[in-house]
Amino acid sequence: MRHKKAxxxxxxxxxxxxxxxxxxxxxxxxxxxxxxxAPTRTREQNIELGRQHKTAEDLxxxxxxEAKGGKKLEWNRMPDWSGIYSRPLDKGFNFDVDQPKDxxxxxxxxxxxxxxxxxxxxxxxxxxxxxxxxxxxxxGVPRWLTEPFLREWVVTPxxxxxxxxxVNDIRRVYTDGRDHVPVEDxxxxxxxxxxxxxxxxxxxxxxxxxxxxxxxxxxxxxxxQVETVEIWQKTDDKTMSVEVWVYDPPALVEPWYVHHTYLxxxxxxxxxYWDCGENPNNVVVQTKEGTTAFKDLNFSDEKQxxxx
Amino acid sequence: xxxxxxxxxxxxxxxxxxxxxSLGHHSGAMFDNTKTITVEGVVKKWELTNPHSWLWVxxxxxxxxxxxxxxxxxxxxxxxxxxxxxxxxxxxxxxxxTGNPMRNGEPAAIWVDAVRTSDGKKFDPRAGFAVx
Numbered sequence: 001m002r003h004k005k006a007x008x009x010x011x012x013x014x015x016x017x018x019x020x021x022x023x024x025x026x027x028x029x030x031x032x033x034x035x036x037x038a039p040t041r042t043r044e045q046n047i048e049l050g051r052q053h054k055t056a057e058d059l060x061x062x063x064x065x066e067a068k069g070g071k072k073l074e075w076n077r078m079p080d081w082s083g084i085y086s087r088p089l090d091k092g093f094n095f096d097v098d099q100p101k102d103x104x105x106x107x108x109x110x111x112x113x114x115x116x117x118x119x120x121x122x123x124x125x126x127x128x129x130x131x132x133x134x135x136x137x138x139x140g141v142p143r144w145l146t147e148p149f150l151r152e153w154v155v156t157p158x159x160x161x162x163x164x165x166x167v168n169d170i171r172r173v174y175t176d177g178r179d180h181v182p183v184e185d186x187x188x189x190x191x192x193x194x195x196x197x198x199x200x201x202x203x204x205x206x207x208x209x210x211x212x213x214x215x216x217x218x219x220x221x222x223x224x225q226v227e228t229v230e231i232w233q234k235t236d237d238k239t240m241s242v243e244v245w246v247y248d249p250p251a252l253v254e255p256w257y258v259h260h261t262y263l264x265x266x267x268x269x270x271x272x273y274w275d276c277g278e279n280p281n282n283v284v285v286q287t288k289e290g291t292t293a294f295k296d297l298n299f300s301d302e303k304q305x306x307x308x
Numbered sequence: 309x310x311x312x313x314x315x316x317x318x319x320x321x322x323x324x325x326x327x328x329x330s331l332g333h334h335s336g337a338m339f340d341n342t343k344t345i346t347v348e349g350v351v352k353k354w355e356l357t358n359p360h361s362w363l364w365v366x367x368x369x370x371x372x373x374x375x376x377x378x379x380x381x382x383x384x385x386x387x388x389x390x391x392x393x394x395x396x397x398x399x400x401x402x403x404x405x406t407g408n409p410m411r412n413g414e415p416a417a418i419w420v421d422a423v424r425t426s427d428g429k430k431f432d433p434r435a436g437f438a439v440x
Contacts, residue, residue: 086437086439087439088439089437089438089439124337127337127340127411128337129335129337130335130337131333131334131335133332133333134330134332134333134334134335135330135332136330136332136333136359137332148437149385149386150385165385166333166359217335263439265389265439265440266440268389269384269385269388269389271385272384272385274358274359274383275357275358276332276333276358276359277332278357278358279355279357279358279360279361279362281355281360281362281378282332282334282357282359282360283329283330284329284330284332284334284338285329285330286330291335291337291338292334292335292337292338293338293412294338294414294416295329297378297414297416299352299353299362299364299376299377299378299415299416300376301353
């Protein structure tokens with residue numbers, strides 16, 4: 001009798017462990033939302049994956065084929081990406097967080113863009129720096145990934161919104177099966193045009209039609225031919241993770257693979273409207289030397305009246 | 309003649325580049341982050357604004373003249389994450405404040421830390437970037 005009970009307990013535990021193991025592999029909870037999973041490839045494998053595909057579009061299509069087209073989300077089976085997150089800055093501002101501080105960029109740049117980067121770093125050491133977002137322009141993609149402010153992810157079956165509080169910046173990722181805007185009607189914008197699909201708990205997306213910019217202060221430039229493939233996922237209850245492949249033939253000799261994580265804040269403030277132009281003391285000009293200077297800094301109430 | 313016109317055009321373009329103002333999330337290149345200054349004074353104005361906030365502090369010099377210093381910090385949400393609230397710096401609040409000064413000697417600095425005289429409370433704006 002005792003042996004029979006033990007047999008039932010062991011069999012039940014074994015069945016449960018097999019079920020949990022199957023769920024972890026498929027990243028699906030039967031009847032429930034997709035579960036959080038760890039990334040499936042190593043950094044080296046991801047770098048190699050980028051090299052195997054000539055364009056971002058090719059990589060995106062390969063990932064879609066691997067996922068058998070992906071599976072559309074349904075309102076009763078949604079991943080829980082709620083909460084407010086931010087990018088930890090313990091590894092600095094570099095676009096590649098694995099790149100040690102004060103080390104050369106891990107991007108394999110073309111000679112022209114390598115030269116630009118060397119000059120930028122030398123200028124910063126001399127106190128000369130101009131940031132293109134001094135105009136209140138949005139950071140744009142891919143720089144969007146590196147900003148240190150508050151973030152939210154809003155998931156719906158047909159669209160996912162990737163939100164950065166800075167300048168009220170929203171990336172809309174269409175997951176309803178639509179394609180990119182036809183080539184003849186494309187209009188480059190800071191955040192470009194993003195389409196994606198769901199591979200279990202992972203959002204896989206492709207962004208094109210972007211504008212030129214910089215990856216971050218002290219980092220390389222990218223051109224208006226830049227495109228990204230990103231795989232977003234929640235890797236545990238407090239961590240959002242993204243794997244990124246950047247393709248930009250004029251500036252990059254090969255795709256640049258990086259990953260970023262964003263951690264959930266335990267007691268975040270509310271996200272409020274970000275009026276970038278509200279304070280005249282933040283007005284700057286670019287000097288002849290190429291650096292940043294305040295236009296008319298002053299701390300007199302009278303002088304500030306009537307300013308833009 | 310053509311080259312003279314071209315040179316004039318390039319010069320004009322250069323002037324435009326140097327005079328078109330931009331209002332946004334600027335580099336801190338105008339500040340010298342290898343130096344710090346510390347002043348004591350009272351709050352004149354507390355501007356919690358994006359992308360940068362400004363704390364105006366009236367500082368009385370040895371000659372008896374008052375100079376208003378501006379201390380630049382991040383925007384409201386980052387300051388709130390650092391525990392710095394709108395109510396912390398009412399006009400007239402006495403404090404000691406430290407920052408990285410302007411390279412050109414103007415009375416402004418990047419706010420590094422501050423201590424409020426009335427209760428000794430410390431304020432570190434950059435703590436707002438910690439993720440916790």
